[in-house]
Every structure is written in C-alpha cells, then in structure tokens.
Amino acid sequence: MRLGIIIQARMGSSRLPGKILKKLPEKGGRTALEHVVRRCLMVKEASEVIVATTTEEADLMVVNEAARLGVRSFRGSEDDVLERYYLAAKAAGLEAVMRITSDCPCHDPEVLGDMVRKFTGSRADYASNTVTRSYPHGLDAEVFTFEALEKAYKEAELKQYREHVTPYLYKSGIFKTVQLVQDKNTSDIRVTLDTPEDYALLTAVFEFLGDDFGLRELEELFAEKPWLSYITKPVVQKAVFSGEKEELEAAVRLLEKQDMFRAAAVIKREIN
Structure with missing residues (x-):
C-alpha cells in the first residue's frame, strides 16, 4: 500500500500568524514546519511526505520552505481543505493518507508508525488517536484510505466537513473506524502551536529536550516540571x-x- 503523509500548512492563523515558520527554540535553527517534516520523514511506513498549502500569495513562503526541506508541495483551496487533501493525494497516486497538521512539531515517529500498523492491521477505513484521546495534544494523527477520502470529497457537503477534512469519516457512521489508545492517558499535555502562550511553552520544551525527543521524554518532562502546563492554562483548545x-x-x-x-x-x- 502506497501511504503518504500530507502535512496541512499555511501562513494564515487567527491567533499566531506565520506560526509555522517560527524557530523552535526561539533562537534555534529549525522552523516549526521543519520539525514536523523532519519527524514525518522518519516514519518508515510512509512512501512520501507532502506539504499541502493554499494558493494564497503568502503561502509561497510555505512552498519555498518545503523545497528547502526537500519535500514536495501542493497548492489548493484555502477554505475547502478536504478538496486540497483529495487533490494532493490523487496527484501523488496515494492509496492511503496520514493527515498531520503543521502546528504539531513534537510528533513521535514511533507513535506515527504505531498508527499505521493499527490502521493496516485492522483493515479500517480510518484510524486516529484523536477521537478517543490518550496522547498529548500535539501528537494528533489520522490515517485513512484514499477510497474513503474520495467518498468524503464527493459526498460531504457541510462546511465543517470541508474545512476540517476528516469529521465526515468518523461521524457519518458509514466507515470502519479504529482508535489508537495508550495505557497511560497524558492528553492533559498540550504541545501544539496555536497561540503566543503555546510558542513560549514549545520554546521551553525544545530548550530542555533538544531536537530529538519522543513521547516518553515529553511525558517525563511534564511530570518533572508540572509548572510548564501553567504557561498554556488560559488557552482554549479549538473544537469541531x-x-x-x-x-x-x-x-x-x-x-x-x-x-x-x-x-x-x-x-x-x-x-x-
């Protein structure tokens, strides 16, 4: 099965514009998007990593960053992200897609590999670690077949389904879905980049752990330094x-x- 990772990325952000090109840590050498791409390239089960951005002029910067990182980019609709994913997957000839967002620079390649194995082993149409949460916010991933993506693209009409890509897959009840759940629930940890508070927290995380850390190191850091969570306590997680x-x-x-x-x-x- 030809599985590709498509990273959803754009410069626009209501709470932190240009967030994906901010350096982590603040005086570090890598952008948030580079951390995401770098970690996705470590997933052995993936044939290709693609950055899917928009046709907006500002997102030429995303295209240039993808080129610098040596991965393919695709430009599509800003608002109809479901269409953007479908056309990107179709252009790449993918049979399955892993969806990653560019504001999650702490992904663990081993967790992403576990996600692929859960997906293929169960013969599901859709797998995720987000509908039933046990992993930190910021290690979110979803995997689905191209056939399911195509069906959603052709059938889903509600705005929320077009803007957020996957809700039709796990809410419509017509697809086989499975969840990756870990024994220890650490979903109270937030390491996603959406606000200035998130950026301050992530800068601290990367300063403490360096560039190469995984889920266990992340969980241990927050257990040892619980005060880190207070940095983002006022932040309300967006929901669909x-x-x-x-x-x-x-x-x-x-x-x-x-x-x-x-x-x-x-x-x-x-x-x-």
Missing part, C-alpha cells in the same frame, strides 16, 4: 462541532468551569 446543540453544550461546560453559572443557566434554557 457537529451542530448548534453540541456547540452550546460545550459553551455551558466552559462557563461552568469558570464559575459563571448564571450565564450557563441561560444557555441551558436555550438548549432545553
């Missing part, structure tokens, strides 16, 4: 909701966590 009710329920949970019970009660009445 299947409808208004699910989004309102999430808002209630967030408000109640902040002891804003009267505001939460108002939304509860709307839901009911």
Whole structure:
C-alpha cells in the first residue's frame, strides 16, 4: 500500500500568524514546519511526505520552505481543505493518507508508525488517536484510505466537513473506524502551536529536550516540571462541532468551569 503523509500548512492563523515558520527554540535553527517534516520523514511506513498549502500569495513562503526541506508541495483551496487533501493525494497516486497538521512539531515517529500498523492491521477505513484521546495534544494523527477520502470529497457537503477534512469519516457512521489508545492517558499535555502562550511553552520544551525527543521524554518532562502546563492554562483548545446543540453544550461546560453559572443557566434554557 502506497501511504503518504500530507502535512496541512499555511501562513494564515487567527491567533499566531506565520506560526509555522517560527524557530523552535526561539533562537534555534529549525522552523516549526521543519520539525514536523523532519519527524514525518522518519516514519518508515510512509512512501512520501507532502506539504499541502493554499494558493494564497503568502503561502509561497510555505512552498519555498518545503523545497528547502526537500519535500514536495501542493497548492489548493484555502477554505475547502478536504478538496486540497483529495487533490494532493490523487496527484501523488496515494492509496492511503496520514493527515498531520503543521502546528504539531513534537510528533513521535514511533507513535506515527504505531498508527499505521493499527490502521493496516485492522483493515479500517480510518484510524486516529484523536477521537478517543490518550496522547498529548500535539501528537494528533489520522490515517485513512484514499477510497474513503474520495467518498468524503464527493459526498460531504457541510462546511465543517470541508474545512476540517476528516469529521465526515468518523461521524457519518458509514466507515470502519479504529482508535489508537495508550495505557497511560497524558492528553492533559498540550504541545501544539496555536497561540503566543503555546510558542513560549514549545520554546521551553525544545530548550530542555533538544531536537530529538519522543513521547516518553515529553511525558517525563511534564511530570518533572508540572509548572510548564501553567504557561498554556488560559488557552482554549479549538473544537469541531457537529451542530448548534453540541456547540452550546460545550459553551455551558466552559462557563461552568469558570464559575459563571448564571450565564450557563441561560444557555441551558436555550438548549432545553
């Protein structure tokens, strides 16, 4: 099976513009995207690594960075990311795709290899370590067949399905899905790059661990230095909701966590 890793990347970001070309650590020699590409190239089960960016002028910088790193790039729609993935996979002749985002510079190649083996061993259409979470935020990965990707591309119509690539695969109920889950749940660790706070945390992580570390070293670092998590404590993880009710329920949970019970009660009445 010809499996390729497609890294979703663009310069635009509402909370931290240009984040993928920031150096990690801050005075280091590698960009965040380089860390992602470098780690993906270590996955022996992958035939190719492709950076999928947009046709926006600013993303020529992403194309140039991919060329510098020696990997292929593909340019497609900024908003219809599902289409971008489908066309990139089709152009490369892939039979299966691993989806990685460029704001996750701490990926462990061994975990990604485990993901591929879970996917192939189960003969699933889709595998991930994100629907059922046990790995740190920032080690997120998904693997799916080209056939499933093509079906989603042709059938998925909702905006959330087009913008986020995979929700149709694990929410529609028409595909065989499996999850990679580790025994020790360390999903409270956040090492993804989305905000200035995230960048400060990741700079510290790379200064402590250097460029070559994996999941175990990451978990040990946060166990030894629990104060690291306080750097990103104010950050709210972005989420994908299947409808208004699910989004309102999430808002209630967030408000109640902040002891804003009267505001939460108002939304509860709307839901009911």
